[in-house]
Amino acid sequence: MPKTAMHRAFPVLNRRQLLAGAAGVSAAAMLPVKAWAQEGRLNIRVYTEPDDFDPVDASGFGEALLYGAIYRNLIQYESGDEWSYRLDLAESIEQTSDTTIEFTLKEGQMWSDGYGEITAEDVAFTFERILDPEMNSRILPDVGTLSRVEVTGRYSGVFHFDEAFAPFWWIALPYLAGTIVCKAAIEDAGGRITTEVPPTVSGPYRVRELRPGERWVLERNEDYTGDIPAEYERLDIVYIGDEASAEIALEAGDLDFTEVSPGSVTRLQSNPPAGTAMSMHPSLFYVWVGMNMEHPKLQDIRVRQALQYAINVNAIIEAAWYGVAEPSTGIIAPGLIGNRPESLIPPQGDPQRARELLAEAGVENLQVTLNVLNDVTFTTAAQVMQATMAQAGIQLNIEVHESGSFWTLGVEADGDRWRDLEMIMNRFSMLPDPSYATAWFVTEQIGDWNWERFSDEEFDRLHREAGTETDDARRDEMYRRAQDIMEESGAYRFITHGVTPNLFYNNTVPGTRPDGLPLAQYFRRA
């Protein structure tokens, strides 16, 4: 090869050029990390992967975040510090009697991809699918006593209820159950959306691509006709289960917004990464330790109560939530109707009382297994429980599960593992109405979400009646009593509601619910 040709193929650097290059690389490394939001792209982390393409099958917050961006509801939660909602598809919506809600849609609201205008037929179809027993929808409890939706005009209709159901406004209309789907598209699809990319959307974003286990890639929906158009050309909902990994991803510029672990709060408050800010929100979630009442080891109420007394909630909060959360008194958070001022069993527990109860039950050398999610907060909490329960003479074994395994442990439809389930540390998401908490613990939910297999007639009745009660004071009393019953059964030890600390880049104004969970459609550039 001639020398000139070799020079073109392999550029030769002299010492000065090499040093200059190295200095340039070093300087570049010192530049602040550029978050994607500056480039018209937003990356929001979600802790649980949206895995259902059809709202009728939705079950959790992952789907709620996705649907908020690609679909619309009659009303939507507002972003901010106070729980409120705004009209979205609805021009007007009104409770016209205890058992009827009348709505009128805005005209000219369109489905994407040529599916036409959104009409009252779509609204009726959406809710009737959930009510249809053949659909076996897991969000059926969200619609409570709804019996049917009457279409009174192209843009108007009436929700009819068997009995008054006040929670409908907070847990159904602006959330998963109220996600309006396109009747024509679903019928074209054979009754259920099974494709990864929905055939039509109505929200400010549309699905461009799904990368399972990694992210949902959304892009601006050019057919959107609502009031809150997409701020970003591209919006990625990034699934990262582990909070420590999410923090690293944010600091590397791969995320613009994430919830962080309670253990990072003090450090991030005193020394935040360049260009970031942190916000703290009171969470509505509830964390508890449940005991399977049907398991042979735990059928004696005295054994379950011994376990309740053996758990030191204060120690768990201090170790796993780094003292930034408070012990909870039940499944309903402070500020909501039905929150109890205190639990029946003191948070610090009582190892001596636990020993006495075990002696009364004639149980010696009790060994129980606690199942927890593979999450550092929960595994830390479990280890603290292990240590404190040992003081009561109870040996606690810990079984850690990946997300996929964990969320099917007590589900009868997913196998026989529910039979061997002894104890579980669990966390459920929550909405600003107490019925959304009690709904999962009624007898009907056994084998679905009620993994403790707790069944109490009075509890079921209270849940049912409180849902139809319109007097807040009376509801408050009923939900408090319902939580007393849960605790008296020995099947529950309430731990905390936690907190939601969010970390985000300053070039983003996050849209969040009052409890800190993101509402993707409201995110804006600073």
Place this chain on the structure above:
Amino acid sequence: MSRFRHTLIGRLARDPLAVMAIVIIAALVVMAVFADLIAPYDYTAMHMTDRFAAPSAEFWLGTDNLGRDTFSRLLQGGRIALTVGLTAVIISGLIGLVLGMIAGFGPRWLDNALLFFFDTLRAYPTIILALALAALMPRGLTTVIVVVVITSFAEYGRVVRTQTLSLKHSEFILAERAMGASFGRIVFHHILPNVLGPFFILAAMNLPVVITIEAGMSFLGVGVPPGTPSWGSTLKDGFDHIRQTPWLILAGGLPLILVTLGFTFLGEALRDQLDPKLRSGR
């Protein structure tokens, strides 16, 4: 004295690499065996006011996220590592030894079948196979040992088979056969002693690999349950809390580095002393 110099131990004693290996391994074994006596604290004791403490006179290697003394936990972790390592190496070695000799001595079809079996197992990436097996079994130390045995015996089998095949056709074995030596005599007096050299070298080299598999499984959350002070769990705790303290991950990695160095040095020293080709070349 001169007779001792020519024994294996005597030869190893003159090899600086072997001496270093034996010192490291002996120190680890002593610390693991006498962990309860050496440990300054109960390895489960939580000191919540001293969480994430840096190394100090009070806590020699600092503390973890629950304020537990890292040094005391690493000593207990040594017990787990040696228990898993030795048990798994002995069991997988014995299985590999037996199957390897059967393959080497058996009929052609059996040799091919076993060879296919060994190669199939070895073709899987170890940690992926370990994860798959762990998903099917209850979590715990026994599972870790079973997984490690399944993932590692094929390597012994392969080596022993190759050694057996080469010895089977050697002249002294043919001579023994011609003189009417029994099958048992040929196997136990001639083949086995000659196979054991490479076998022990492999076992020594494999021990840190086995310990690392256990640590890797615990790190990935499919090994020992949380709270069990294995070295992998300590590494995992260090990773989870790397923003709070760097000491935990450093402390968790230190014994793994030492055990790997120690057993690798020992394996190399044994190979130098036991491999006739290397010895003659010296």
